[in-house]
Amino acid sequence: MDEEKANEIVEKILSGDVKIHKLAEILNNESDAAEVRRRYLERLYSARFDAIRNAAEKINLDDIAKRNTENLIGAVQVPLGFVELIVNNKKYPVFMATTEGRLVAGVNRGASAINKSGGAKTAIINNNMTRSVIIETDGAQQSLEASRYLNSNEGRELLKNEYSKITSHGSMLDVDVYPIGRLLFVRYSADTAAAMGMNMVTIASTNITKALIGKFAERGINMRMISESGNMCTDKKPAMINIINGRGVSVVAEAVIKKEVIEQYFNVDAEAIREINYAKNYIGSSLAGSLGHNAHIANILASTFIAYGQDIAQIVDGVNAFDDVKAMDNGDLYISVYLPALEVGTFGGGTIREAQSELLKASGVYGADDDKGVTKQRLAELIASTALAGELNLLAAEAGNELSSAHASIKRGK
Numbered sequence: 001m002d003e004e005k006a007n008e009i010v011e012k013i014l015s016g017d018v019k020i021h022k023l024a025e026i027l028n029n030e031s032d033a034a035e036v037r038r039r040y041l042e043r044l045y046s047a048r049f050d051a052i053r054n055a056a057e058k059i060n061l062d063d064i065a066k067r068n069t070e071n072l073i074g075a076v077q078v079p080l081g082f083v084e085l086i087v088n089n090k091k092y093p094v095f096m097a098t099t100e101g102r103l104v105a106g107v108n109r110g111a112s113a114i115n116k117s118g119g120a121k122t123a124i125i126n127n128n129m130t131r132s133v134i135i136e137t138d139g140a141q142q143s144l145e146a147s148r149y150l151n152s153n154e155g156r157e158l159l160k161n162e163y164s165k166i167t168s169h170g171s172m173l174d175v176d177v178y179p180i181g182r183l184l185f186v187r188y189s190a191d192t193a194a195a196m197g198m199n200m201v202t203i204a205s206t207n208i209t210k211a212l213i214g215k216f217a218e219r220g221i222n223m224r225m226i227s228e229s230g231n232m233c234t235d236k237k238p239a240m241i242n243i244i245n246g247r248g249v250s251v252v253a254e255a256v257i258k259k260e261v262i263e264q265y266f267n268v269d270a271e272a273i274r275e276i277n278y279a280k281n282y283i284g285s286s287l288a289g290s291l292g293h294n295a296h297i298a299n300i301l302a303s304t305f306i307a308y309g310q311d312i313a314q315i316v317d318g319v320n321a322f323d324d325v326k327a328m329d330n331g332d333l334y335i336s337v338y339l340p341a342l343e344v345g346t347f348g349g350g351t352i353r354e355a356q357s358e359l360l361k362a363s364g365v366y367g368a369d370d371d372k373g374v375t376k377q378r379l380a381e382l383i384a385s386t387a388l389a390g391e392l393n394l395l396a397a398e399a400g401n402e403l404s405s406a407h408a409s410i411k412r413g414k
Helices: 003-015 020-027 030-045 050-056 061-067 103-116 140-150 153-166 198-217 240-245 259-266 270-288 297-307 312-318 354-362 374-399 403-408
Strands: 080-087 090-097 121-136 171-180 183-191 224-227 248-257 322-327 333-342
Touching: 003 020, 003 030, 020 030, 030 050, 030 061, 080 103, 080 374, 090 103, 090 297, 090 354, 090 374, 103 248, 103 259, 103 297, 103 374, 121 198, 121 333, 121 374, 140 153, 140 171, 140 183, 140 198, 153 171, 153 198, 183 198, 198 224, 240 333, 248 312, 248 374, 259 270, 259 374, 270 322, 270 333, 270 374, 297 312, 297 333, 297 374, 312 333, 322 374, 333 374
Parallel strands: none
Antiparallel strands: 080 090, 121 183, 121 224, 121 248, 171 183, 248 333, 322 333
């Protein structure tokens, strides 16, 4: 789009003759629409978007507008680093997008210690995505009757049949019902194959609930759905139900770090790391009322989620994680992390974007052709193992009083 035409449309926006959200429709081109939006913002707020403009030239704005983002003006570049980790006897590159100095270096030190001790091992504890709805009945007896129906063989068959009408990816696994007087909270749980699956389960849950309400209407019992999301899922909010029952992938990553490796990389012993994990992650976290008991797993989730095209807001659920550290009799160190609600996917959403899909493919976990969810579980294992490396490094650094000196060595920009 030439500069004169773009500025002409900006004037029409400022005068109210053109609506910003209609630009793509008017221009029939998302790139031109993004350029007009940039010029509008530059004009109105005395801003400059040269870096944003350059980044926009390297991505498919038309596709992004259909799938991911509205009111597009371009893209933000986030520096990208990587570490290499041996997980379940195979080496993988794991990518981290971050602007936090020393984060990648610290995780890399932890990864090196894990690799030199034989690598990380993982175990998938649970794998399901949940969505809850709220149904209003005439009272407690009707809520209880609906609960019993959902837990019956007939009710379970209804769940599976209605879910299969929505998608062939995965299957409905379970349902938990919580009758609270006239309100009935229903928490659906589904296997969503390679997708993170939040939208898939939301659509399926709504349709299942409508079918349930129809079944009871045939019996002369009136019910209505108050909300398609009843906050018992629980999505993007700290919640004990996700810790207890799991959400997304529930995964453990563990390693035994040899005594000589601990001394070589961290200049402390296993007991010092065990002691600080207990004092910091359990006593300190408990005093603060924290749901999670870990050092900085949020750092690893944020950087890997950005790199791999995950839903960043679901870090809130993922960080409610737990470190377990044991100093062994021979001087070795056992360390594990448990993430009960790691909500990730390898296909759909942000994973389809250009850079993110490249990184998923490089790590061997892109799920375009995965109808079993194997790549999703592997991505969860890689992220959990990276969290393990980050926890090992930070606990060891704090045990050796290195934390402040490491951050002080970063060159501060102005």
